[in-house]
Amino acid sequence: xxxxxxxxxxxxxxxxxxxxxxxxxxxxxxxxxxxxxxxxxxxxxxxxxxxxxxxxxxxxxxxxxxxxxxxxxxxxxxxxxxxxxxxxxxxxxxxxxxxxxxxxxxxxxxxxxxxxxxxxxxxxxxxxxxxxxxxxxxxxxxxxxxxxxxxxxxxxxxxxxxxxxxxxxxxxxxxxxxxxxxxxxxxxxxxxxxxxxxxxxxxxxxxxxxxxxxxxxxxxxxxxxxxxxxxxxxxxxxxxxxxxxxxxxxxxxxxxxxxxxxxxxxxxxxxxxxxxxxxxxxxxxxxxxxxxxxxxxxxxxxxxxxxxxxxxxxxxxxxxxxxxxxxxxxxxxxxxxxxxxxxxxxxxxxxxxxxxxxxxxxxxxxxxxxxxxxxxxxxxxxxxxxxxxxxxxxxxxxxxxxxxxxxxxxxxxxxxxxxxxxxxx
Numbered sequence: 001x002x003x004x005x006x007x008x009x010x011x012x013x014x015x016x017x018x019x020x021x022x023x024x025x026x027x028x029x030x031x032x033x034x035x036x037x038x039x040x041x042x043x044x045x046x047x048x049x050x051x052x053x054x055x056x057x058x059x060x061x062x063x064x065x066x067x068x069x070x071x072x073x074x075x076x077x078x079x080x081x082x083x084x085x086x087x088x089x090x091x092x093x094x095x096x097x098x099x100x101x102x103x104x105x106x107x108x109x110x111x112x113x114x115x116x117x118x119x120x121x122x123x124x125x126x127x128x129x130x131x132x133x134x135x136x137x138x139x140x141x142x143x144x145x146x147x148x149x150x151x152x153x154x155x156x157x158x159x160x161x162x163x164x165x166x167x168x169x170x171x172x173x174x175x176x177x178x179x180x181x182x183x184x185x186x187x188x189x190x191x192x193x194x195x196x197x198x199x200x201x202x203x204x205x206x207x208x209x210x211x212x213x214x215x216x217x218x219x220x221x222x223x224x225x226x227x228x229x230x231x232x233x234x235x236x237x238x239x240x241x242x243x244x245x246x247x248x249x250x251x252x253x254x255x256x257x258x259x260x261x262x263x264x265x266x267x268x269x270x271x272x273x274x275x276x277x278x279x280x281x282x283x284x285x286x287x288x289x290x291x292x293x294x295x296x297x298x299x300x301x302x303x304x305x306x307x308x309x310x311x312x313x314x315x316x317x318x319x320x321x322x323x324x325x326x327x328x329x330x331x332x333x334x335x336x337x338x339x340x341x342x343x344x345x346x347x348x349x350x351x352x353x354x355x356x357x358x359x360x361x362x363x364x365x366x367x368x369x370x371x372x373x374x375x376x377x378x379x380x381x382x383x384x385x386x387x388x389x390x391x392x393x394x395x396x397x398x399x400x401x402x403x404x405x406x407x408x409x410x411x412x413x414x415x416x417x418x419x420x421x422x423x424x425x
Contacts, residue, residue, distance in 0.1 A: 003041050004066035007032040007211055010317055023209050031314055032211040033256065034066045038263050047266050051226060057081045058116055058219040064260060066215050070123035075151035076109035080119040081219050083107045085227045085378070088347055092377070095366040098237065099376045101228055102359075103220070104349050106384030109151075110171060112306075112352075113250055113382040114144035114207075117216035121205045122148045124212050130203035131155060136190040137207075138246075138305045139168025140383055145205055146175035157202065159193040161185050165305060165388045185300070187310045207249040208314030214253035221257025224378060225267065238272060240327070240371055242379045244357040245275040245284050246307030248318025250382065255321035273327040274370070275318060276361025278302035280334045281309060284318045288329035293319055302334050303391060304353035306383060328370055330361040341385060341395035353391050355381030 006017040011030030016022075024031060045063045053060040058081025062069055072078055085103045092100035108115040118141070125133050134157040135145050142158035149156035158172050162181040172179045182189040190206060197204035207213050229239060243251045251273060261267045277285045281300035287293060295315035300308040312318060322329050340356030340363075351359070358379050365371050385392045402408040409415055 002066055002068050003037040003063060005035045005037050008035055009033075023204060023211070031208055031317060033317075034211050034215050036064070036066060036260065038260075042264055050222075055082075058119060058216070058223075061219055061222045064222065065120065065219075066212065067120055067123040067127060070126045070152065072152050076115075077119055077122060077148050077151040079109050080115040080148070081108070082223060083220075085224070086347060086349065091347070095363060096373055097366060097371055097375045097377050098373065100362075101378040102344065102347065102349055103224065103227075103378060103380050105220070105380060105382050106350060106352070106355070106386075108144075110140075110143045110147040110175075111384035111387060112140040112144060113217065113220070113380070114141040115148065116219050117141070117207065117213040117249070117253075118144035118148040118205065120212050120216035121145070121203075121210065122152050122154060125154060125203050126152070128203070132157060132202045133205050134159070134193050134197050134202040135205040135207075136160070136186065136193040137164075138186050138308065139164040139171075139387065140306050141205075141207055142177065142179075143168055143171040143175070143387075146172045146177035149177065150175045157193075157196075159189040159196075161189050163305070165390065167389055168305075168387055185310060186308065187297075190313065206313070207247050208252075208312075208317075213249055214256050214314070214317075217250050217253025218257030218260065220250075220380065221254045221261070224254075224271075225258070225261055228376075228378060229267070229271065237374050237376055238371075239376045240272045240274060240365075240378070242274045242276055242358045242362040242365070242377065244304075244307050244354045244361070244380070244382055245277050245318055245329075246281065246309045246312065246354065248275075248284055248312040248314035248316075250380075251275050251321045252314050252317035254380075255317070255325070258325075270325045273321045273325045274361065274365060275322055275327070275329045276358045277329065277331050278304055278307060278334045278337065278357060279331045281307055282331045283309070283312050284315050285329040285331040287315065287319050288322055295319070302337075302353075304334070304337055304357055305388065306352060306354035307357060328365070330364050330370075332357060332360045332364055336360050338391070338395040341392060344381060345385075345396075349381055350385035350392070351381045352383040352385050352387045355383055358382070
């Protein structure tokens with residue numbers, strides 16, 4: 001028995017019980033927030049109970065989720081989440097903050113943050129007996145759904161723009177999903193997937209559109225709370241999260257997770273949440289800059305495909321994540337994202353462009369004085385660089401080619417550089 005009570009519209013506040021079968025509010029089409037039985041959770045669970053769990057996945061937080069454990073132990077479905085956090089004190093010192101961590105979501109089973117949502121959606125599909133699940137995706141959400149569905153024996157149908165990186169499309173096919181490439185952008189693929197799901201009765205996993213996606217993504221907040229947050233929060237030491245933003249569901253999910261913890265009385269204050277967008281896909285940034293929740297569509301053209309969205313489907317809750325936590329939104333130059341990929345690589349983290357966007361946003365925030373010398377900072381890398389090799393190669397440049405002899409080696413620029421560093425005899 002889980003602690004799921006129902007839903008509440010994020011726009012008008014209308015509530016629905018757990019039997020409601022719609023995806024959005026029937027009054028104003030607002031996105032729905034899942035309501036949990038917080039009183040029951042407080043009476044039956046303590047943080048120490050969760051921390052003592054030996055479950056190395058997001059399912060360690062089962063009492064805080066609106067689904068039952070679907071089973072499938074010893075499959076990819078039970079290894080989503082519980083990703084590592086890396087400490088980067090040398091970078092923190094360079095940019096003038098107290099501490100810096102990077103949470104690497106590229107370590108998930110299909111190598112992106114989206115595995116969290118898809119694991120929860122498979123559990124929900126099992127509960128409502130929906131054999132076919134469909135979603136629109138620029139690649140990562142589709143790969144996550146395809147991988148989790150394969151682990152559980154479910155059929156996934158993925159609508160993706162034909163411009164999605166080939167490596168991501170290959171993942172979809174390898175996992176056995178039915179892949180439909182749309183001759184259009186993500187937003188058009190999204191609309192088509194919704195229309196098809198309604199007409200054919202498929203369960204729609206679409207990010208933001210389905211309330212359970214945020215419930216999967218909020219588990220990252222629980223991990224940050226357990227791994228870093230409770231040890232570091234002091235009144236004079238602000239804690240800040242930097243998250244890249246496309247459709248807005250990751251940042252709104254993380255915000256929901258911390259709101260759950262605050263409502264349970266397990267934390268005393270919220271972290272400040274910063275959303276980062278490319279200047280070439282900045283609909284939520286523009287709304288935040290204008291002090292409004294009204295999201296106007298843009299013509300997105302960033303090469304960071306995971307966050308290339310004309311009309312963010314979870315934009316209202318995404319902008320609230322910054323407003324309600326006294327965070328901010330930052331828009332970074334598209335070309336600067338390559339530098340972020342390289343910089344994270346120096347820390348041993350292979351980031352896809354979207355993850356590097358958050359890192360560059362953090363550097364920009366430090367330059368602008370939005371974070372200071374006593375601040376604790378965590379940057380979320382949302383996916384692996386293996387998802388987009390073309391961008392990684394652009395960031396890295398070309399490797400040196402020499403003749404196969406020592407003379408050529410000794411004459412190379414690399415050898416001369418090493419020699420100047422005292423690394424060569």
